[in-house]
Amino acid sequence: MIKQKEYAKRRTQLMEIAGQGGVIILRSATQKFRNNDASYPYRQDSDFLYLSGLNEPESMIVLLPEGDQGRSLLFCRERDSHREMWDGGMVGLEGAVEQFGFDEAYPINEMKKRLPRLLHGCERVHYDLGKDPEFDHLLIGWMNEFRAKTRKKYQAPDEIIALNHSLHEMRLFKSRTEIAAMRKSARVAASAHRRAMRVCEPGMNEAEIHAELLYTFIRNQCEASYIPIVGGGANACVLHYIGNRDELKDGDMLLIDAGAEYDGYASDITRTFPVNGTFSGPQRDLYQVVLAAQLKAIDEVREGNPWGQVHETAVQVATAGMIDLGIIKGGLDEALDEEYFNDYYVHNTGHWLGLDVHDVGEYEIDGHSRVLEPGMVLTVEPGIYIPPSATAVDEKWRGMGIRIEDNVVVTRKEADVLTTDICKTVDEIEALMAS
Ligand code: GLY
Ligand code: MN
Ligand code: MN
Numbered sequence: 001m002i003k004q005k006e007y008a009k010r011r012t013q014l015m016e017i018a019g020q021g022g023v024i025i026l027r028s029a030t031q032k033f034r035n036n037d038a039s040y041p042y043r044q045d046s047d048f049l050y051l052s053g054l055n056e057p058e059s060m061i062v063l064l065p066e067g068d069q070g071r072s073l074l075f076c077r078e079r080d081s082h083r084e085m086w087d088g089g090m091v092g093l094e095g096a097v098e099q100f101g102f103d104e105a106y107p108i109n110e111m112k113k114r115l116p117r118l119l120h121g122c123e124r125v126h127y128d129l130g131k132d133p134e135f136d137h138l139l140i141g142w143m144n145e146f147r148a149k150t151r152k153k154y155q156a157p158d159e160i161i162a163l164n165h166s167l168h169e170m171r172l173f174k175s176r177t178e179i180a181a182m183r184k185s186a187r188v189a190a191s192a193h194r195r196a197m198r199v200c201e202p203g204m205n206e207a208e209i210h211a212e213l214l215y216t217f218i219r220n221q222c223e224a225s226y227i228p229i230v231g232g233g234a235n236a237c238v239l240h241y242i243g244n245r246d247e248l249k250d251g252d253m254l255l256i257d258a259g260a261e262y263d264g265y266a267s268d269i270t271r272t273f274p275v276n277g278t279f280s281g282p283q284r285d286l287y288q289v290v291l292a293a294q295l296k297a298i299d300e301v302r303e304g305n306p307w308g309q310v311h312e313t314a315v316q317v318a319t320a321g322m323i324d325l326g327i328i329k330g331g332l333d334e335a336l337d338e339e340y341f342n343d344y345y346v347h348n349t350g351h352w353l354g355l356d357v358h359d360v361g362e363y364e365i366d367g368h369s370r371v372l373e374p375g376m377v378l379t380v381e382p383g384i385y386i387p388p389s390a391t392a393v394d395e396k397w398r399g400m401g402i403r404i405e406d407n408v409v410v411t412r413k414e415a416d417v418l419t420t421d422i423c424k425t426v427d428e429i430e431a432l433m434a435s
Pocket of ligand 3: 258268270405
């Protein structure tokens, strides 16, 4: 678990970046309803979670960078025994200070009374517009009101600065404790994939495999970090397939993209394997191409390499492999220059990973691919998809979709792969499925 000290340190660091004269405001995520009276499980806004660890709706963080340490305030719900009887324990004002380390806590229903006073005397509001339109409206209203007043007692803020650049830059670099949480979420996800490989057999339904994945997540106190993709046969070529209701057929492959979330941190793993436990010749050949691309790309995950090099390397290896198999025509240089691979290699080779599956942080700086630095965590996930409609290629390849995805930490030495608990070579997969 991430400790309160670390959350407090993050708040202090953000206040230092914002500087004197700024006020930082973050709103919690709103509770969403699935339909009448039935709510979705509550998931806190990742920026809010990063700065507090608090998983309650109707809360607001206000950070005032003043003095040595700054002041951190939480507006939240007051404890209410009637409400707690329906919805369970609440943190309340005392808990905000004692358990969550805020300097001061106030009832959220006093926000409209107290916040304008806190804004007075500040020059800038550091806040992300667009996430909470109702509050955006309030804030802009207050700022306009202050500006209109001729006899100002205090200076009032007249500038809203997006928080996301500073905060997302902090979130991009993971601490030791964050990496420990991500390792745990990767282990749980890997164990779910192992279970899925073991139980899979022809005639099962994708839904049964989906259920096996959730079984492992939930009993390990995790949830799915996104809806798992369980795509048998040509469903693997639908990149965001979440229907998960078709029969798994003998002779087809199954692509599973499923990650767990532990303590807010995501893992994101994909494996592709034969439903019957044995790769056919063409399946093995195409699988080896994706695996070679992935291994070479992981090798590029090292301090000082541009992020884009990971993708370029994977594309080069995959393109060369597809030429060898006759899926793409022409020489390697021509195929790369003309981007012939684009028909079958349709997505980037990875993304940052953290509290969000597609985590925050810039990928380019001044128009150039960002250089990898220790503490960054990314996925490496090449994929080749040959839909049934791909009449330009030999029939034997059609309907195959293969992706292999691992989670990798950039370190001072070689890459630290968090997802090694689930195998990926042809022999290892066949052995696991036979066990
Ligand atoms: N599971 C989403 C992704 O791989 O990006
Ligand atoms: Mn991914
Ligand atoms: Mn994925």
